[in-house]
């Protein structure tokens with residue numbers, strides 16, 4: 530597949546996918562989401578890739594779904610095509626870690642896309658929001674569901690009902706982003722995080738991701754059991770032997786499965 534709306538660059542075991550519709554602040558349309566889904570699924574099964582980074586431009590990660598396209602849609606258009614599930618759900622199926630590196634606007638579908646990633650590293654310039662209410666609609670790709678889980682009901686309601694934007698500092702205090710970095714250091718810091726993940730044992734990384742995500746889908750008892758079984762499974766890997774032996778020998782681990 531030829532990509533026109535995203536840029537792809539591989540650095541070592543890390544792939545950087547950049548949303549690229551600069552004229553419309555990376556507004557998300559079907560073509561872009563098809564390309565993104567294709568790229569994510571391709572890299573997820575690529576043995577040369579251990580971590581994926583998703584980013585946008587300095588001004589916008591993504592300013593939401595493409596309003597120019599949506600403006601003409603009728604109820605039947607969105608209902609019959611099940612608008613958004615077709616090509617927005619791919620990211621949920623990616624087993625490798627996906628880091629969002631966000632500068633500028635992450636609004637509407639842009640905020641929702643960032644939240645679908647495993648964690649968000651934000652530049653000081655980042656602004657998050659669910660402004661759909663101003664358009665006479667509501668969030669449709671998880672905003673009303675993932676925001677309360679990430680930042681509490683109070684702040685989620687505030688954002689969804691008033692459409693106010695949250696700056697990077699508030700987003701970090703609220704737990705929406707894992708860290709805030711100077712804008713000029715965003716890619717460097719996100720790459721360092723991605724590289725450090727790529728140096729770990731890939732099976733352990735996949736299991737850790739799967740276990741954390743299970744916390745959102747199940748009870749504590751079931752989640753703890755799930756975690757324990759995966760934890761037991763790590764003892765079947767060569768990487769567990771290497772990781773513990775390296776610690777005892779006071780040297781860095783060199784994992785085979787990366």
Ligand code: CO8
Pocket residue numbers: 552553554556557592593594595596597612613634636637638639660661664667668669670
């Ligand atoms: N869709 C289409 N075009 C957009 C979008 C968008 N979401 N956002 C910005 N643009 C375009 C502008 O129309 C403008 O184009 P042009 O130069 O041709 O006039 C260009 O990008 C630059 O934008 P601005 O001139 O407005 O730039 P400013 O710096 O003045 O403002 C803002 C930046 C504040 C980000 C402003 O552009 C804005 O408010 N954008 C819309 C934000 C928004 O409402 N997002 C939510 C959209 S609805 C949504 O995401 C629902 C998701 C549902 C699930 C997913 C379904 C696919």
